Amino acid sequence: MVEPVISVDKLRVIYNQGKSNEMRALEETNLKIFPKEYIIIYGPSGCGKSTLLYSISGLQRATYGNVTVQDISLSQMNEKQELELHQTKIGMIFQAFYLIPSLTIIDNVCLPKIFRGESPSSRRAEGMRLLRRFGIAEQADKFPNQLSGGQKQRVAIARSLINNPEIILADEPVGNLDSESAQNVLTLLKELNDVDKKTIIMVTHNPEHLVYADRVLHMKDGMVVSEEIHEEKRPIEVAQEEIKSDPVEVPNELKMLMHSFKNLSSQQMNILLIPFKAKQLLNHTLSELREEQVNMAESLLKELLFNNIDASQLTERLDADLDNGGAGWNKQRATSFSERIRNIMQQSKNIQESPEAALPGLATYLIDLLHLHINPEQALRLQTFLKQRVESKINQFELKHKLDAPKILGGVGLHKGTAEKLVRELEMIMLLKY
Secondary structure, three states, rough: OOOOOOEEEEEEEEEOOOOOEEEEEEEEEEEEOOOOOEEEEEEEOHHHHHHHHHHOOOOOOOEEEEEEOOOOEEEOOOHHHHHHHHHHHHEEEOOOOOOOOOOHHHHHHHHHHHHHOOOHHHHHHHHHHHHHHHHOOOOOOOOOOHHHHHHHHHHHHHHHHHHOEEEEEEEOOOOOOHHHHHHHHHHHHHHHOOOOOEEEEEEEEOHHHHHHEEEEEEEOOOOEEEEOOOOOHOOOHHHHHHHOOOOOOOHHHHHHHHHHHHOOOOOHHHHHHHHHHHHHHHHHHHOOHHHHHHHHHHHHHHHOOOOOOHHHHHHHHHHOHHHHOOOOOOOOHHHHHHHHHHHHHHHHHHHHHHHHHHHHHHHHHHHHHHHHHHHHHHHHHHHHHHHHOOOOOHHHHHHHHHHHOOHOOOOOOOOOOHHHHHHHHHHHHOOOOO
């Protein structure tokens, strides 16, 4: 039986109780949150969602009722237990980042470990590992005022993870970010849930964020007024225990692809797969263009993937002026782009029709595309590893390792950058099968 990691029992929060300015921030609330769930607390400003989150964290005292985290009642904790809760069991991410401006980025990330008395070398090593993971290692010795908002929030996420807590609480974590930075942060949080199996509880007022959640708690006037369960996204053990239904089985191929394209959620796969594929295919093949040119090209790719136009019509429309319903590209770019798209889609079609028969052609395509100079033995190994990936016997990370491993150790011996490009091309081909 799956036990909840957090239990909220008849929780009420009243500010200035008994005074003329008394305010009821949270009415009687009951809630159970299970390990590995992604919970979103959703509602308008002032509805009590942040109060609920802070009550779960122990930063807000309950007026009535109780909150239990990992079988420990917050109301009965002593000072040492409270410190342990905030240092090791719960990680907090805030909208305002709360980085210390006089400390470097690496020191901000490692600050929770300093309070636990860990050695400088070990805490820096762990801090750098997290910064590398989130793509900001080069910012380690800079100060917060030298970073963008998106970079600051990634630093804040790294700081929340430095002591490896099982629960991450995020209060409007993308409220101060532009759309691209917000998407990056939301993708990181989803990765922490999918890959690291962290329990995520996020507060938001943005309905576009709800697709990430296993469960959405809709709040209004200090109360949870409804609950929305995305059954296909819940952890299997929780789904079995709580809703007593058969878990939705996700094919191994799709699970692996979800790690390659981390903003591909189950709901997007079921409902928005064509627009998603169009966007990914566009980003994969294009250098920078004006936003209006990219948007029009994406629309045309959707038409192609929906079979409303063919490859030759795609070329014509890409080359046409924006005023005439085209993308405003030049003829050379439109032709080369369409040819690239046609080749990728053909390889995908070949795999879909007959994976075994498609492998020699797939290997040749990748060799020619990347201008690989390899001997017959390396080519044979390449085809063997491609077969393993196409059959989902290995994931993209294992494939990359086999491709850039030295020949003497049984690898193909490709340069690391070349191996990454090859894997990315193959993942795109496999995505288009669906």
